[in-house]
Amino acid sequence: MDASNLPEDALATPVPRRREVVPEATVARLPIYLRALHGLADEGQTTVSSEALAEAAGVNSAKLRKDLSHLGSYGTRGVGYDVDHLIAQISRELGLSRRCSVVLVGVGNLGRALAGYGGFASRGLAIDALLDADRSRVGEQIAGLTVRHMDDLPDVVTGVSIGVIATPADAAQEVCDRLVSAGVTSILNFAPTVLSVPSHVDLRKVDLSIELQILSFHEHRKAARAEGALA
Amino acid sequence: MDASNLPEDALATPVPRRREVVPEATVARLPIYLRALHGLADEGQTTVSSEALAEAAGVNSAKLRKDLSHLGSYGTRGVGYDVDHLIAQISRELGLSRRCSVVLVGVGNLGRALAGYGGFASRGLAIDALLDADRSRVGEQIAGLTVRHMDDLPDVVTGVSIGVIATPADAAQEVCDRLVSAGVTSILNFAPTVLSVPSHVDLRKVDLSIELQILSFHEHRKAARAEGALA
DNA sequence: AACTGTGAAACCTTTCACAGCT
DNA sequence: AGCTGTGAAAGGTTTCACAGTT
Known part of the structure; x- marks a missing residue:
């Protein structure tokens, strides 16, 4: 699309370049993680495992870990993620620090x-x-x-x-x-x-x-399936 | 998951079985098509091409055609889709005819x-x-x-x-x-x-x-890119 | 000639499963 | 032992491009 899409530059790259791109699907979930993390912070939790955070956010843990890996976020193996640190990282990524x-x-x-x-x-x-x-x-x-x-x-x-x-x-x-x-x-x-x-x-x-019409579709399909089961 | 997932049945299937499954992404767009179609119907249009309907719905025409093909919907080659017929088909698919x-x-x-x-x-x-x-x-x-x-x-x-x-x-x-x-x-x-x-x-x-936080992310990214361009 | 319907390619997302760190 | 980070596989979605129909 643009110049940022060039192949690996042959010249030395001074900074490790961890702005990896963050897929849209991940961006859409970051606010959910952020909310869950704030909830945990309010309860006084200081660290959280991918399993526990995923549970709180209503996603599975592999997805959560993959998402966080896109931010270059560092959890600690064997321990989990530092709640405050993760809040700061996600907030920064979402641009919530800048006044907008x-x-x-x-x-x-x-x-x-x-x-x-x-x-x-x-x-x-x-x-x-x-x-x-x-x-x-x-x-x-x-x-x-x-x-x-x-x-x-x-x-x-x-x-x-x-x-x-x-x-x-x-x-x-x-x-x-x-x-x-x-x-x-x-x-x-x-x-x-x-x-x-x-x-x-x-x-x-x-x-x-x-949104209502999408739910209507699913209701309709469930009804059709139930009828099918009678036959 | 369940019995409906069985491989093609060896026995004769009396009805052609055009309940193909309709992907979620398609379902989410059907209401948009429906609204656009109602708009066209109100203007007195009786037929519409995939190009024109796609334009009105804000998607590209290949996607629209693929979506409609999942409903087994029949347009007429060389002509387009019959507006009223398509409204009826999508409404039925969404279950809007049943009182809900x-x-x-x-x-x-x-x-x-x-x-x-x-x-x-x-x-x-x-x-x-x-x-x-x-x-x-x-x-x-x-x-x-x-x-x-x-x-x-x-x-x-x-x-x-x-x-x-x-x-x-x-x-x-x-x-x-x-x-x-x-x-x-x-x-x-x-x-x-x-x-x-x-x-x-x-x-x-x-x-x-x-939704606001997702937009904030994009603003943030745009700002970052603009700064990068200055360097 | 105009336009639909659709295989095939390209792309994106999720899930798996395990290497590797603490 | 416990948990993260990540290649690789599986699954889903979009786009392309054109054969086929009217």
């Missing part, structure tokens, strides 16, 4: 829920600004923040920022475009619609009705 | 947002009952439904049901256990915690803070 502001657009039911959602605040990331296109909502206080108008977007987005879209579907693409214009390069979309963004922008979506 | 009730537990901020979320109602699936453990909330009207007490759970869960957990993390496992006892076999968890369920129960989770 989060802007939420759309303070309807869902936006309100997200603003108040404890899980967000828990570690490192919290919502910093609330915006809405409806002027009658501007000035409202939600979860300790004052709702500002969409037009203030450029003032609000300073430095590295993540945008969260919690508007109705028909407003989502326009909001998305404005976020991108303002310099946001990571967007989390809750609106039930497909958004398009330039390739330098990371886009993730959470779609509540899709 | 959805029970939501926890009517805090998030539960309220989910209850009012338009996307749910859109096609086939809608929330049928709201439950909460807090008696002061019982009787409240939300999105046309009356909040009932958690103890009414057995009355509410009739036939095939999907449970949605929108409680605080520390209540989630108990609620989950009660749903399972009541006979629920598919659960969607919004609480930021790892739940354990018996193997016959399907469990999916949506974790808002995890």
Whole structure:
């Protein structure tokens, strides 16, 4: 894809280069490990085995070890992982040490829920600004923040920022475009619609009705199997 | 795993057996195709090519065709897919024709947002009952439904049901256990915690803070890369 | 000519099983 | 003895490219 993809350089590499790449599937699990580790730390545990941590995170231990090996993380053979050290490593890898502001657009039911959602605040990331296109909502206080108008977007987005879209579907693409214009390069979309963004922008979506439909599929399949078993 | 896994039966199979299995990755995309198709149908389109539908769904066309081929879906070569027919096929596959009730537990901020979320109602699936453990909330009207007490759970869960957990993390496992006892076999968890369920129960989770942390990782990586480029 | 359906290749993820460290 | 880190195998997913159908 780019120059970083070159074969092993023949010249001497001064630093061991342990930025190995970290597969996406692993990245998606790091936050789960992090939460489990915080739980253990709160209980006063100082070390943990891959077996125990995997259990707490709901994955199998081989997967956990492989995941951690991608961060070049060092556990101690015969002992396990140092809880605090691992928390620090994963947090650094996730970029939770750098301050990273989060802007939420759309303070309807869902936006309100997200603003108040404890899980967000828990570690490192919290919502910093609330915006809405409806002027009658501007000035409202939600979860300790004052709702500002969409037009203030450029003032609000300073430095590295993540945008969260919690508007109705028909407003989502326009909001998305404005976020991108303002310099946001990571967007989390809750609106039930497909958004398009330039390739330098990371886009993730959470779609509540899709999750339900996937479960519906499994229910349906279970029902079909049960009927089959009767025959 | 079980008897359905036997090798090709030597006996004559009366029906062609086109229940091929449908990979998980495909199942997860069917709802997206379905939404895109409804959009096209609303615009009056009667047929659509894999290229156009893929575009609307935000995937590439080879993937779309492969996905649809798993349903044994027949498009017409040289023409494309019949929109209504495809809607019917995908809906059937997802089990959206069977009535399937959805029970939501926890009517805090998030539960309220989910209850009012338009996307749910859109096609086939809608929330049928709201439950909460807090008696002061019982009787409240939300999105046309009356909040009932958690103890009414057995009355509410009739036939095939999907449970949605929108409680605080520390209540989630108990609620989950009660749903399972009541006979629920598919659960969607919004609480930021790892739940354990018996193997016959399907469990999916949506974790808002995890999504943000994944984006944080990508921001972090982009920043690191930009710095590297300066050197 | 246009477009689907699908083997085969490429890629990514998970799991296994054990060498190697403490 | 106990537990991590990791090659190698197995399994799943995406992409390619084209034969086959209308």
